Amino acid sequence: MKRSTAAFIAMSALFVSLLISAHCLERVGVANIYSTKIYSGGLSIAITAWEPVEERVGTIILIHGVLASKEMMYPLASDLARAGWRVILVDQMGHGGTEGQYILSTKDLEDSVRALGKILNQTKGYRKAIINYLKDILAPNESIVFGGHSLGAFLAMVLAGEVQKDLNVLATIAIAPPYFPGIVNSSTPRNLLICLGKHDEFIGLDIAKMYLNPTNPVVIKPGRLYGSFSNGTARMIFVSELSDHLLEPYDPKIISKVLEWIDNARGVKGVRHVALGTLIAEFKALAGLIGIAIVALIPPIVSSKLGMISGGKRFPAIEYAKTTIVVSIVVWPLLTVVLLAGFLSGMVTIAGRTGYVV
Template sequence: MTAGAAPGRIAVATMALIMIVVGLLELRGASDGLRITRNLAGETPVTIFQARTAAPAPVIVIAHGFAGSQQLMQPFAETLAHNGYIAVTFDFLGHGRNRIPMCGDITEGTTITTELLEELTEVASFARKLPESNGRVGVLGHSMASDIVVRFAKANPDVEATVAVSVFSPVATATSPRNLLVIVGVLEPAMLRNEGLRIVNLVADGTAIAGETYGNFADGTARKLVIARGVEHIGVLYSHDSMVEALRWINAAFGQDKEGYIDSRGRWLALVFVGIAALAWPLSALLPIGSASCVGAELTWKPLLIAAFAAPVLTPLILWKLPTDFLPILLGDYLTLHFLLYGALTGIALFYLRKQTLQRQSVSLGNILIAATAVAAYSLVAFGLPTDAYVFSFLPTPERIPLIAAIACGTLPYFVADEWLTRGSNSRPGAYALTKFCFLLSLAIAVILNPEKLFFLVIIVPAILLLFLAFGLVSRWTYAATRHPLPGALANAMIFAWAIAVTFPMIIR
C-alpha cells in the first residue's frame, strides 16, 4: 500500500464502521418495547413477538417461503407486535434451524404440502394456547407458504384474516378463506399478479383491479390485491407498502384501529451490508502478497467470449437428463453439479486458450492460503452474523455441516476457473460481470429445460445477484492486494457453498 493510499483507506474504513454501527443500532432498536421469546411447538422452532405490556390479543401466525426461514418474516412480526398483536414465526420442516427434513417429491407436491399444512396446524394450536392470546387468530404466508396459509384458513373457518404474499393457491374460493389480502411485488413475475387478480375476481365477478377492496369483512368475503412498489420476490417482505397494507387489513378484520410503528429495516440492512462490503477494501491492504506479479489468463476479447459462452450453453444441456438427486438438500445437489460442470468446462477452455501459466510465476502458496482463510473468515463472520440475526438462518445445524463440504466440491472448480478467466493485469474491463451474467443465463436455460423440477431456482436469482455483487467486489480487492486469483476463488467457493447448504431445505426423497 502506498503512502498516498493510506489516508483514503482510513477514511473509507471510518465511514464503513460508522455505517455498520448506525445500521445495527437501528436494527436492534426496532425491537425496543417488545418481548421476544423462542420456544418449540412440538419439534418446530418458533419465535413469539409481543408488546411487553400487552393485554390479551389476537395471534397472527406468520409462515416463510421456500428456502427461507423465520428471520425473513421479522418485518411483519415486529410491525404487528408493535401494533398490539401477538406474532408467531417459525421454521418449516427442513428449513432454517428445523432439524427435521421434509419428506417427498417436490414435483409431486401433495405429500410435502400435507406435511407443511400439518406443521402450520401444530404451530397455530401452540399459538392459540399462549397465555396472552385471546383465542382469535389470523395467518400470513409468503410464496410457498401463501398456499399453505390459504389451505389452513379454509380448513379452520375461525381464522379471521389471511394475508398471502407472492401468492399462488388453487384452492381459494369466493367464500374461503375469510378476508383474504393478496400482496405482490411490482417486479415479481406477472404470473403472480395474475394469480392475485384471479383470486380477487372470485368475489369481484371478473372486474377486479389492484388496490380496491371487494366483498366485506363482516361475512368474511373481503378480498384485495395490493401491488407493492419497487420490489421483487424478496424485497416484498421489506416493503413499506406490504407492512402498511397487511396491518390495515388485519386491523379491519379484527376490528382494531391501532396503526403506529411500521418496520423499515430494509434501508438499515442495506446500510450495514454496504458498510461491511466497503470495509473489505481497506482491510484488503493487510493481506499478504501471493505472487511477485499479477497472475491471470489475460485473454483478448475473442478467446474470452469463447470461454465465457461455451460453459453456460453446454452445462444445462449435459445435465438435462442426468440424475441430480444425490444430496439431502433440495436443489442444492443440482446447483453443486451445475457449478462443478460449469467450472470444468471453463477450465478446459482456459487450458487451450490461456496465454499465461502458473509455472511462470513466483508464487507463495502459504500467503495464498493465509489470504484465502482471512477473506473467507471475514465474509462468513462479518456478513454472516447480521444475516443470521435479521435476514435468514445462516448458522448451520449439525446436519448441514457435511453438506457445506460436499457443495464446495462444485463451487471450488467454478470459482477457480472464473477468477483465472477474468483476472490479470491486462484483464478485459467488464469480464467479471460478463461471466456472472453467463452463469445466470445458464441457470435460466436449465429452468427452461426442466421447469417442473428447477422452477424454484428462479426465485433465488436476486439473492445470487447480490452474492455475486458483494463477493465479486471483495474478490476484486483481494486480487488487487495478493496479485493472484486463488485467494478470492477459494474464499468465494466456501462462501457460496455455505450459503447454499444453510439456505435450501433438507429433504428425504
C-alpha cells in the same frame, strides 16, 4: 495518521452505529423475542415469538416461502409487534430449524396443482402441530391472524380455513400465494388480503384473481374491496409497484397495507402505521456494505504496520510476513464472504424501497 487508517476508523464507527441503531429500532415496542420448538409425531418445528410492549390485541402466525426461513419475515413481524400483536414466526418443513421435507417428483413439479395437493397431504402433521400449539397459548376468544409469503401464504390460508370454526380468526394475509382450487370461497378464510409485487416473476395478477373469482377472474379489480369485514367476507388484491417475488416481505407498501387491513378487520380506523421494519433492514444492509469496505482496508493497514515494526522496510520481515499472508489470503476472504452474505440479505430491502428489481 494515514488516510487508510483514518478511513478504517471512521467506517468502523459508522458500521457499529448502524448496527446499534438497527438493534435499538428493532426492539422499539417489542417486549421480548424468543425462540422455541414444538413437537408433533416426531416432527420438530422451530418458531420465534415477538411479544409486544403494549397490551396484546391478538396473535399472528407468519409462515415464510420456499428456500427461505422465518427470519425473512422479521420486517413485518417487528411492525406488527409494535402495533400490539404477538407474532409467531414458523419455519416450514425442511427449512431453518424445522425437520421434515417435501417429497415431490419431477412430474409433480410440472403441475403446480398436483404439487400443491401433495404438499397439502404432506403437511398434515405440521399443520396439526401448529393448531395444537395455538390452542394451548391463545387466551379465550383471542383474535388470531394467519399470514405468509408464497408457499407460506398457501399454508396460512389452509390453516385459517381449518380452524375457522374453532378459533376467533380475524383475518388472513396471503402475500403472493400460488393458486390451488378449493381452499378459498366467499367466506373462507375470513377477511382475505392478497398482496403482490408488480414485478413478481412467479405469481401474476391473473393467478391472484382466481382466488376471488375462479369462474370469471377478469372482473376482479386490484385495490377494490369485495365483501364486508363485519361478516368476515372482505376480500382485496393489493399490488405494490416496488417489489418482485423475493422482495415482497420487505416491501414497505405491502407491510403498511397489511397493518391497515388488520386494523379494518378489528374495526379500528384512522391509525397511520410507519413501516419501520423496512428501515431497520436497510440499516443492516448499509452496515453490511460498509463492513465489506472495512475488511478491504485490513490487508494494506496490517502490512503497513508490520512493515513499520520490522524496520520501516517496504515488506515486513519473514516472521511478520507469515502473519500478513494469513490475514490477506485467509482471514480477509472469509470475513468478506460473511459480510457479503449479510449485505446481500439486507440489500433486497433497499431494492424494494427504491423500486429496483433484481
